[in-house]
Amino acid sequence: MTQTELRPKADPARPSRFSRAVNSDLFHSFRSNPVAVVSAIVVMVLILAAVFAPLVAPHDPFNPATLNLMNGFTPPGEANAFTGDFFVLGTDDQGRDVFSTILYGMRISLFVGFSAVLFAMVLGVILGLIAGYVGGWVETIIMRIADIQLTFPAILVAMLIFGIAKGITPPAYRDQMAIWVLIVAIGLSDWVQFARVVRGATLVEKNREYVQAAKIAGRSAFSIMLRHILPNVMNSVLVIATISLALAIIAEATLSFLGVGAPPTKPSLGTLISIGQGFMFSGEWWILIFPALTLLALALSINLLGDWLRDALNPKLR
Amino acid sequence: MSTPVLSVRDLVVEIPTRKGLLKPVDGVSFDIAAGEILGVVGESGAGKSMTGNAVIGLLDRPARIAAGEVRLLGDPIQNLKGEALRRQRGKRMGMIFQDPLTSLNPLLTVGEQLTETIREHLDVSKSEALNRAIAALEEVGIPAARQRIDSYPHEFSGGMRQRVVIALALCAEPELVIADEPTTALDVSVQAQIIALLKRLCRERGVAVMLVTHDMGVIAEAADRIAVMYAGRMAELGPVRDVITKPHHPYTAGLMASTPVASRGQKRLRQIPGAMPRLDALPDGCAFHPRCEKATDKCRAEPGPTLAADEGRAACWYPLTQTKEATA
Amino acid sequence: MSTLIRVEALTRIFDVSKPWLNRVLERLPKAKLTAVSDVSFEIEENSVYALVGESGSGKSTIGKMITGLVPPTKGRIEVNGKDISSDPDSAEAAKVRADIQMIFQDPYASLNPRWKVRNIIAEPVAVRGGKTGGLAERMLEQVGLSGADADKYPHEFSGGQRQRICIARALASGPKIIVCDEPTSALDVSVQSQVLNLMSDLREELGLTYLFISHDLTVVQHMADKIGVLYLGTLVEEAPRDALFSDPKHPYTQMIFDAAPRMDAFGREVDPPKGEIPDAINPPTGCPYHPRCPIAVDRCSQEKPLLRHIGDTRVACHLAE
Numbered sequence: 016m017t018q019t020e021l022r023p024k025a026d027p028a029r030p031s032r033f034s035r036a037v038n039s040d041l042f043h044s045f046r047s048n049p050v051a052v053v054s055a056i057v058v059m060v061l062i063l064a065a066v067f068a069p070l071v072a073p074h075d076p077f078n079p080a081t082l083n084l085m086n087g088f089t090p091p092g093e094a095n096a097f098t099g100d101f102f103v104l105g106t107d108d109q110g111r112d113v114f115s116t117i118l119y120g121m122r123i124s125l126f127v128g129f130s131a132v133l134f135a136m137v138l139g140v141i142l143g144l145i146a147g148y149v150g151g152w153v154e155t156i157i158m159r160i161a162d163i164q165l166t167f168p169a170i171l172v173a174m175l176i177f178g179i180a181k182g183i184t185p186p187a188y189r190d191q192m193a194i195w196v197l198i199v200a201i202g203l204s205d206w207v208q209f210a211r212v213v214r215g216a217t218l219v220e221k222n223r224e225y226v227q228a229a230k231i232a233g234r235s236a237f238s239i240m241l242r243h244i245l246p247n248v249m250n251s252v253l254v255i256a257t258i259s260l261a262l263a264i265i266a267e268a269t270l271s272f273l274g275v276g277a278p279p280t281k282p283s284l285g286t287l288i289s290i291g292q293g294f295m296f297s298g299e300w301w302i303l304i305f306p307a308l309t310l311l312a313l314a315l316s317i318n319l320l321g322d323w324l325r326d327a328l329n330p331k332l333r
Numbered sequence: 334m335s336t337p338v339l340s341v342r343d344l345v346v347e348i349p350t351r352k353g354l355l356k357p358v359d360g361v362s363f364d365i366a367a368g369e370i371l372g373v374v375g376e377s378g379a380g381k382s383m384t385g386n387a388v389i390g391l392l393d394r395p396a397r398i399a400a401g402e403v404r405l406l407g408d409p410i411q412n413l414k415g416e417a418l419r420r421q422r423g424k425r426m427g428m429i430f431q432d433p434l435t436s437l438n439p440l441l442t443v444g445e446q447l448t449e450t451i452r453e454h455l456d457v458s459k460s461e462a463l464n465r466a467i468a469a470l471e472e473v474g475i476p477a478a479r480q481r482i483d484s485y486p487h488e489f490s491g492g493m494r495q496r497v498v499i500a501l502a503l504c505a506e507p508e509l510v511i512a513d514e515p516t517t518a519l520d521v522s523v524q525a526q527i528i529a530l531l532k533r534l535c536r537e538r539g540v541a542v543m544l545v546t547h548d549m550g551v552i553a554e555a556a557d558r559i560a561v562m563y564a565g566r567m568a569e570l571g572p573v574r575d576v577i578t579k580p581h582h583p584y585t586a587g588l589m590a591s592t593p594v595a596s597r598g599q600k601r602l603r604q605i606p607g608a609m610p611r612l613d614a615l616p617d618g619c620a621f622h623p624r625c626e627k628a629t630d631k632c633r634a635e636p637g638p639t640l641a642a643d644e645g646r647a648a649c650w651y652p653l654t655q656t657k658e659a660t661a
Numbered sequence: 662m663s664t665l666i667r668v669e670a671l672t673r674i675f676d677v678s679k680p681w682l683n684r685v686l687e688r689l690p691k692a693k694l695t696a697v698s699d700v701s702f703e704i705e706e707n708s709v710y711a712l713v714g715e716s717g718s719g720k721s722t723i724g725k726m727i728t729g730l731v732p733p734t735k736g737r738i739e740v741n742g743k744d745i746s747s748d749p750d751s752a753e754a755a756k757v758r759a760d761i762q763m764i765f766q767d768p769y770a771s772l773n774p775r776w777k778v779r780n781i782i783a784e785p786v787a788v789r790g791g792k793t794g795g796l797a798e799r800m801l802e803q804v805g806l807s808g809a810d811a812d813k814y815p816h817e818f819s820g821g822q823r824q825r826i827c828i829a830r831a832l833a834s835g836p837k838i839i840v841c842d843e844p845t846s847a848l849d850v851s852v853q854s855q856v857l858n859l860m861s862d863l864r865e866e867l868g869l870t871y872l873f874i875s876h877d878l879t880v881v882q883h884m885a886d887k888i889g890v891l892y893l894g895t896l897v898e899e900a901p902r903d904a905l906f907s908d909p910k911h912p913y914t915q916m917i918f919d920a921a922p923r924m925d926a927f928g929r930e931v932d933p934p935k936g937e938i939p940d941a942i943n944p945p946t947g948c949p950y951h952p953r954c955p956i957a958v959d960r961c962s963q964e965k966p967l968l969r970h971i972g973d974t975r976v977a978c979h980l981a982e
Contacts, residue, residue: 229773233785557928593854
């Protein structure tokens with residue numbers, strides 16, 4: 016029954032949602048949400064481990080000088096039968112320490128993820144702001160492109176871009192270029208989300224009276240978008256960015272798993288999983304399982320953190 | 334005197350927050366008799382809507398009734414839950430909101446919403462419910478009710494929509510109606526129509542009405558008695574003519590004097606200095622004392638006397654006596 | 662006193678059609694909404710001119726056209742004899758427009774929540790490259806707040822204080838004209854009187870001219886020198902305050918005066934007015950008020966009445982006298 020729903024009343028003094036949230040409520044809501052706290056700790060530990068991989072990792076898996084093929088296929092938690100060396104999570108076929116490869120792999124995954132989201136965010140926010148503020152045929156063109164792109168699966172778009180890029184780069188540079196192509200490919204497949212949310216928020220903000228006041232003050236359209244509207248849509252952008260980060264990391268892993276992503280010389284988590292799956296049924300399960308679990312933990316905790324952030328910043332954004 | 338339809342005693346609503354316990358409603362008592370309209374006025378945050386929501390069981394968590402009694406014709410109804418609350422609400426209590434568009438379901442026709450409510454609360458057949466729905470729409474002055482019953486809410490104008498909401502609130506023949514700013518979103522001419530309708534229905538059906546609004550003019554025209562709230566407490570309670578022409582509480586006096594009507598012909602309006610304190614920063618003693626010219630040490634130390642439902646007019650240590658006009 | 666603002670045959674038509682593709686598929690014509698229709702009036706320097714009307718009367722649209730937020734479809738707006746409507750983007754018009762500021766209805770939406778009060782108040786000056794040192798403090802003190810408030814954010818203020826900040830912003834560039842769009846209708850009564858008094862004081866001190874837009878007759882009666890009554894985008898009556906309130910000539914004006922709730926009307930039993938405001942996309946022919954008018958005759962539905970003078974009053978009604 017509609018009568019039973021309680022609507023927000025017009026009269027209570029409404030404090031600005033944003034400023035209150037940032038001052039203290041955000042932190043309070045964080046502390047009172049154990050899922051958010053645990054996710055944040057997991058994400059922090061993983062990010063720190065990845066950033067400081069050279070310091071944390073017991074081995075440098077990409078320095079052939081330190082590798083001993085005799086150490087190949089050492090199971091986790093056991094000493095190698097020939098050399099007596101010990102590896103926490105075991106080694107792969109070439110004797111590389113799985114724990115160390117995961118740390119270095121995560122570096123690549125996170126780098127690609129962050130960069131792709133940043134790229135998508137900048138592109139999407141700019142296009143969304145323009146579409147929402149200018150309106151008319153500019154909006155129609157931008158949003159129809161976005162609609163069309165949404166009808167293709169993101170992975171397909173990324174593979175397409177990846178394929179084209181591979182075709183036009185000389186083979187010598189391919190491995191170096193691969194990471195950057197990945198970033199652009201994932202970013203281009205992800206900007207639509209940002210553009211849509213920012214356009215929606217801009218449509219709301221541009222009709223608010225403070226924007227009219229700025230127009231009367233003589234501010235230019237560009238300046239209004241930048242100084243007035245952008246700060247007020249950043250809440251939504253932040254939430255989308257967090258959730259996109261998890262998606263971007265998974266997209267990177269998917270592409271690498273399919274063999275069109277990070278090269279085996281610079282393996283990301285996806286590349287490691289791809290390598291590991293070959294050994295799954297011959298008994299060396301750890302080569303696949305540990306990178307996969309790391310990817311799961313990373314994506315899941317970023318996602319949970321994003322969910323919490325969305326609820327905390329704006330319960331209506333669901 | 335017969336039992337009042339609604340009897341509220343020492344109602345306290347609490348909201349636990351990190352900064353401490355807020356009391357948006359603090360020790361409020363009043364009665365509403367059958368066929369009577371009680372106007373509840375106050376500024377934003379005075380607790381008037383919160384009181385209405387507490388009575389009808391619509392408090393949003395974490396707000397809760399912490400103490401006091403709410404009786405509907407003698408039956409305690411405070412803190413009812415689930416099914417029991419649902420049966421009381423709608424059947425015995427109706428609610429009219431400020432914005433008619435959001436209080437109707439946009440996906441159901443007006444007729445569906447009315448018959449559903451009628452059949453939920455009254456034991457009648459489908460065709461009987463439909464007849465009653467049409468009668469209800471006719472009663473609130475919707476022309477061609479039989480044809481319009483299959484229309485959706487968006488097909489009605491703002492004023493007609495508010496009439497539908499009133500029909501919906503009244504169709505199960507409740508004993509009490511809570512109207513929360515029912516005319517605030519409407520234009521002057523439509524507002525007059527809705528006020529006249531509310532008054533007529535209240536009189537003809539003997540419904541008790543709690544009319545929550547910030548508009549003193551609406552109260553003056555519609556209400557029999559008036560309750561003035563300030564910072565969660567009842568400041569003054571009495572017959573509408575007495576309270577408006579001879580207020581006893583300095584706040585009421587200031588409020589009446591600061592309306593443009595009261596200062597007609599003067600260059601400046603009278604004004605009460607300052608603003609109502611926030612609930613998390615209530616001063617000690619009487620909440621009004623920082624804005625009151627007559628405040629003494631007693632006012633600064635002790636909260637004003639608590640106003641009972643049936644005696645006393647103003648929750649003030651030094652009420653303005655009858656001989657003085659509203660010039661405080 | 663001299664005329665400061667002259668509005669001539671001002672008209673604004675909004676295109677409220679569905680998107681192009683829907684129109685083609687559903688074979689719909691373009692839908693036009695005439696928000697303001699052929700409105701002319703003059704505002705004298707240092708006076709308060711009020712526009713009253715119900716929703717859809719076009720009063721806010723007129724305010725927006727004068728501040729330049731909405732361009733007029735037809736008609737002229739002159740400020741001090743300079744036309745600002747025919748070429749709204751010219752440097753000349755921009756210079757004149759610097760003298761026009763606006764106060765809005767909703768004090769919660771009219772201040773950017775992410776900005777400090779200092780920057781909010783200084784914005785109209787900063788944008789035009791003026792000096793802003795100490796400006797916010799001076800303006801805050803002028804509107805009855807403390808200079809120390811300049812470094813706070815809007816959410817730290819109550820509704821009435823926010824409206825004072827809006828007034829401070831409007832005054833910062835030293836304008837001559839302020840368009841006030843329902844400046845107190847979101848405020849509580851006790852705060853409303855504070856803000857209205859402040860506006861009166863500032864008008865006297867600074868020699869301001871107000872265009873005061875409101876639906877609240879009691880506020881208009883207190884503030885205005887001259888009042889224009891709008892109905893469905895048409896100016897139906899205009900008169901000096903006392904003439905209008907003592908002797909309203911147009912049936913619509915009479916109706917809203919009767920219908921407005923009054924504080925001295927205890928238990929008043931009035932015959933409420935009939936009908937509601939018609940759809941502005943398909944307005945009635947002839948006089949826009951004729952379907953609801955108690956004294957309408959055949960002529961009213963055919964011929965749109967023009968404004969004519971009766972004493973100090975201008976009224977658009979065939980039957981008024």
